[in-house]
Amino acid sequence: MRRYLSHPFWQGAIVVVASYVAFEYVIGYVLPVIGVASAPVPSSVIVEYMLIVLVGVLLYMSADEERWQRFREPIRATMVQPDRRTVRGILMVAFPVLIGWLAYERVKPSYAAPATLRAVHPAPPNQLTFRGETIELTGLENPLREEGSMEEHLAVGKRIYVRNCVPCHGDLLDGQGHYAQAFNPVPADFTSSGNLPQLTESYVFWRIVKGGPGLPREGTPWDSAMPAWETILEQDEIWATILYLYDQTGFPPRTWEEEGGHE
């Protein structure tokens, strides 16, 4: 085992295989399981990444003459040594078949939807206009936390949420309302740790006020069915709904201090 680990050829092979596993599976499927927001990497991107890894490995190996020789050794041996005839034969058949299969995968007619890359949380603007009124988002806190009765705000928020948001985001706030299946992409799951706790209340305010139509042009296609709620709700109703979202899910909102420390 140790013999293999210290050999440059096998080191290179391990790096290549491990990178592939990371790109293909860890990013897309393992991270979401442990609660980090992520999505599967499109295959075209994986090919790019793998080429970079391969070139990197070759560069590293060839940078040192002795390492390069050792790296080449097993390859060479397989090509020339009479006692490796069987392995050589297998590889001589397997390799072209692999290439042929990859080529087929590329040229065969595809009936998949075009891959789209979507940022999970697009960057918010510094300010927005609410029915003509300009509101600075940077440093903005939920004004209802400072005034009135929290109990009443939460009651308002719940009323607004159940009437307006439940059809898509669901009674359980899990993005599985009774119409959720009709939307592509599916509505946001507020019970996911990748959503509310990662966001400041001002960010959530922006997403609610401007909805799908207010998402930045450069990130298209968003395909978000989220309404621009400024056409339907008052500012206070939106802020109360935000209070309800955080209260009902038990998540604390991200604060501006954290945000600052982050950047």
Next chain:
Amino acid sequence: MKQRGRALNSQLRNSFSYGGKSMRSHFWNRSAVLLAVAAMAACGGGGGGSSEGAGDDAGEAAPAAAAVDPSTVGTISGMANFGGMVPTMEAIDMSTEADCAAGYGADGPMAQNVLVSGGGLANVFVYLSEGVSGAPAASGAASLDQVNCRYTPHVLGVQSGQDIEISNSDNLLHNINATPTENRGFNISQPRAGITSTQRFAVAEVMVPVRCDVHGWMQAYIGVVDHPYFAVTGADGSYSIANVPAGDYTMTAWHEEFGTMTSSVTVTAGGTAEASFDYSGEMMGADVPMGEALVLEHGTNRIRVERTQ
């Protein structure tokens, strides 16, 4: 409470909405109806029924009546009088059930909301609403039939706990959907003629609406009271309740369009007390209480009825 009132009104409106002509009806000519009325009278412990000879049958059929000491009881009789213009009843469109429609004459089937004949109003449910202390237990069964896609009788009185035998004389699908509020309801299907289902209501409730969802025009009302002193006015508007213990009572009359009225009545042993109720066409659209226990404000005639909270 508001909500229920609205739902009820819309239900009533629906039963109205089948286009209409005059209210002369072939309904009372049907022998099946007479039988049903007889059975209905019987279930009231000898009380009530129309004046069309149903009373004789009732006397024989009611075991409760036989046990009463005639020296302590009297009779209440009276009329539901109708004055003024008779509202036009709408024709029922039974084109979806040709077999039922064929059971009616040239005028076709009419709605039964307001049936007036010779100045008398039929289908008024009258019952003693105050003053009754103790009553014989229910006996015998009341019956509700479905004939040519209508309920016979249209208004039925029963005693709480009494069996109601619901039968289907039509060889087609009816469902019998009773939606009480004080009692548990039921909704059963009778997809052909000859099926009988027995149901009961445990507590007093005036009235329980009964509806067939397959035939939206089919509507009946069942008045449930916890004593046998009730009746439904016959085609001529008359009623009589026999074997009522002597005493002072309040009597309530319920009609599906005209709401409720009360009247005081004193029954003497061996005597016949009279309690009549006067209706007119202007009373259409009155608040018709349904379902919940009634609390009555005393007065003379025409008393507003409030429902309990």
Next chain:
Amino acid sequence: MRAPRGTGIVLLALFAAAPPALVGQQDAAAAGKVVYDRWCAECHGEAGQGDGSAAASMLPRPRDFAQALYQIRTTGSGQLPTDADIRFAIENGLPGTTMPGWPNLTDQEIDDVIVYLKSFSRFFAQGPAPEPLDFGSDPGGGPAAIEAGAAAYLTMLCEECHGLSGRGDGTSAPTLEDWRGLPIRAADLTEAWVFNGGSSVEDMHTRMLTGLDGTPMPSAIDAMNSGVVSPDEVWQLAHYLASFGPREMPPLREVIRVGRAEGGLPADGGEEAWAGVEAFHFPLSGQVVQLPRNFAPTVDGLWVQGLHDGIDVALRVQWNDPSNSPDPNWDEWQNKITAALDLDGAEPIALDSAGAPTVRPPDAVLLQFPFEMPEGTDRPYFLMGDAREPVYLWTWDSETGVGAARGRGLDSVEPLAEDPVAGEATWEEGRWTLYVRRPIEVESDGLDFVEGTPTPIAFQAWDGSSAEVGKRSSVSTWYYILLEPPASSTVVVTPLLAMLLTGAFGLVLVRRAQDRRRDR
């Protein structure tokens, strides 16, 4: 206002006497109230009367616990449900309604909330729920059972409401009301995934024997006991119902594959020409994005099939709608929907002096494409585009037929001067079949399908008899339609060539390496 009488009586009883056995109940009811107030009250109301703040936008309305009319029971018609019945509804929800299942609640929380729900109604205080009915055992399914069940369907006259093909289009369907007098649909038996009480054969059998209290669906038990149908035939009827369609909603596939028609395109939507062509199902949502919203739409999904011949593309779209609007038989229904549903600011359709609606809207469907094929993966706004990026609409309605239009938002639709879209629709037993056809490339507009390249497509639908007009529609977001390219030799040649080259290159490499070694 009516006081929550049931609650009062039960709580009073609990607090007044409180023998030890009841103390536990009392604690449970208090714990249940916490759960109820947090998750249930906004729809079912604080006093459990089904009149929460959101209730008006829901049809059917939330359950009224005070009346204790429970649809989903194992007990007889009109009887109270068992605790297990209430638990079943909480855990599974009522598919086809706004009531979800509640996997977030613990067993204990559900137990507590059941105690609290029961406290809303005085009926539970009058005695325990009866034992469940005896449902017997399933004699088994199979073709013979399904055939017997089909006969039982007619014997029980199920088609009076549910229609001969089970799509909820029976003669009585337009007049159905729930116990509150609100309009209610006869279930569409072809969509088992929206059955309130579950879609298994057992579920359906149970629902037939118990009936669905509060709805027009009666219990069949008296008919069974009278010998109209045998107990086995009721089971067979359940197997027949299960044969109407898939149990689960068909899986969503994002791309409609439009194959090449061998021997010409079908000339209409007839069954023969389209048999065997793959059908794609797309669920629709109410239009709940812009005012006025449609919270309870009729059309909840549609099926799409496509064929092309290199010149034209033909699509067949099918969806269930129990009414062939405009149809005066549905006037009452239209009026009742208008009165019962929160129209979200939409102007209700006015009635004439006889109470008939002054407008009977048609049924309609539209298929939406980008007006110009966009760069990259960009697409117009999914609700009929906007001023910047318009959409290309293939329109159809039951009055004016098929057409083509340009959409710049839900408010802005203008018919195209040159209309290359042709087709027709037929309605049969509660289902519309729309056949539309258009050249793949049209000079006069920007929508050209490219074989092998996905084109965005989206859908919208209206049921006129449910007063669906304007923005009150059913909608989908974007999917794709893809015309299959002609069979190409590249698919075979390229991989073969790649294999040969790789093989040859490998051989050369090995040969050279071996030569060099021998030389040394």
